[in-house]
Amino acid sequence: LGTGPLKGRHVLVTSGPTHEPIDPVRYIANRSSGAQGTAIAAALRDLGARVSFVTGPADVPPPAGVEVIPVQTAQEMAEAVNSVLPADAAVFAAAVADWRVANAAGQKMKKDGSGSLPTLEFAENPDILASVSQLQAGRPKLVVGFAAETHDVERHATEKRARKGCDWIVANDVSPGTGIMGGAENAVTLITANGAETWPRLTKHETARRLALRIAEALD
Numbered sequence: 001l002g003t004g005p006l007k008g009r010h011v012l013v014t015s016g017p018t019h020e021p022i023d024p025v026r027y028i029a030n031r032s033s034g035a036q037g038t039a040i041a042a043a044l045r046d047l048g049a050r051v052s053f054v055t056g057p058a059d060v061p062p063p064a065g066v067e068v069i070p071v072q073t074a075q076e077m078a079e080a081v082n083s084v085l086p087a088d089a090a091v092f093a094a095a096v097a098d099w100r101v102a103n104a105a106g107q108k109m110k111k112d113g114s115g116s117l118p119t120l121e122f123a124e125n126p127d128i129l130a131s132v133s134q135l136q137a138g139r140p141k142l143v144v145g146f147a148a149e150t151h152d153v154e155r156h157a158t159e160k161r162a163r164k165g166c167d168w169i170v171a172n173d174v175s176p177g178t179g180i181m182g183g184a185e186n187a188v189t190l191i192t193a194n195g196a197e198t199w200p201r202l203t204k205h206e207t208a209r210r211l212a213l214r215i216a217e218a219l220d
């Protein structure tokens, strides 16, 4: 720690899924393992960065040598991100729930025996990537988002880059059969202002290493 091309740089990484409570014992989640975000945080650390790692409840442990800020919900993740800014670069690898349950119960919901069914109402969560990308003051120099797509990866990711206002999108094809979601490998397309670059299928560690090197180059 403390040497390498990212020495003296502060980089924020979000990772993992979020859990959105239904009641004190139930939640809505997604299948993100946190593997790619964790590998990115470790790779940035290895290049000398000070890394703030804001993570939802992931399957894999956080890397050593980074500042870990554990969160459960998207709203907590948004607050944690605000609390660690400013940063030189920010990588948003988390799979944030788009919606939270608006009518979450304060006590465990019970079957009342009448056969009546609960109804969940939803509210939209804050879009953390978009809000940081569009900061008027204190925007990180480099903001990187992710896009998990099942088809037309390049087109959808290019549109997402424009819509969110981030600098880069790391897009991957997560359609069934690729084995990427939850697997050890990734095949990504990097979308920048200069267009799309397709990387070979690599381990998530090697993908992270390449991305960290590109981030170091961009901040140089």
Ligand code: C5P
Pocket (backbone or CB within 6 Å): 014, 074, 092, 093, 094, 095, 096, 097, 098, 125, 126, 127, 128, 129, 130, 144, 145, 146, 147, 148
């Ligand atoms: O729009 P979509 O959710 O597909 O965009 C994915 C990208 O946006 C990821 O980088 C993810 O971390 C980020 N995101 C976020 N906050 C949200 C939703 C997505 O930061 N509420």
